[in-house]
Amino acid sequence: MSLDLSIQLAPRHKQGLLLANPVMTASGTFGYGMEYSQVFDIQKLGAIICKGTTLEPREGNPQPRLVETSCGVVNAIGLQNIGVEALIREKAPIWAGWRVPVIVNIAGNTVDEYAKLAAALEGVAGISGIEVNISCPNIQAGGAAFGTEPGPAGEVTAAVKEATSLPILVKLTPNTGDIAAVATAAAKAGADAISLINSVKGMVIDINERRPVLGNISGGLSGPAIKPLALALVYEAASAVDIPVIGCGGITSTKDAIEFIMAGASAVQVGSATYSNPRASLDVLEGIEQFMKQEGISKLSEIIGAARQ
């Protein structure tokens, strides 16, 4: 039986963003893809999302930045990255020789910074799309993340859309009261797809030292601990918008990924699972193929949203 796992992630976009399969790596958990290309054939993946990129290089937060907790990790890396110029100079030329599409995750503190980042990536060979991380603090509006309210989420999306002809994914934060409203605002402002969720605000305390473990005090919780939360938000967001939704949050197995697809996700991202199993994303992909064979499913699209009531 021939299997069709391909997914059009940007159906409203002129060129579209066709992925050979729905499994990608989550930003910040796979570097720029180079290290993992030594571990397994990363070209088999649907797409790679690189580390969050800012206009200037960033050193990140004080150590410690990563702490394990029950069924997950809490991180406060603080967007340590090489900056957009170095990314264009050093990484994009390597990606240009890859079969797997690479999507660049961008982060800014003002709407203008996001627009400048998008403009800088325009026309660069090796970059297939932009993922806009709207979990960053909006410093011109008191520091609340852009993604907590529909207004600023739409504003950032519109500015990025205006600045680039690349397909754009907008990555939502779970730290909002109304995910459907934020998803709708992003879709209306021109997002080609939305991805969710980013990590959930969290903290760990060292009871002997009587202080928070992370140098940044709090951070973002990820891993299996957040999966049911992520799944419910993906279900809700997918019901609210008519653009593709990419599910992320605690996916460690094929079963997890299929749950997200049945909740309405057209594709999935594997994040923290890569830390305990560097080839987790490929294992998930191979498992999806096996599941489709077992269940007699020839096209993945047959099961997208299959669990929606």
Ligand SMILES: Cc1cc2nc3c(=O)[nH]c(=O)nc-3n(C[C@H](O)[C@H](O)[C@H](O)COP(=O)(O)O)c2cc1C
């Ligand atoms: C160490 C670490 C760094 C991350 N860096 C970014 C980032 O730069 N940009 C971003 O949008 N998300 C970032 N994330 C969030 C992940 O991409 C993902 O949304 C989140 O971890 C939930 O998925 P998971 O439970 O599969 O890890 C990071 C997560 C971790 C654990």
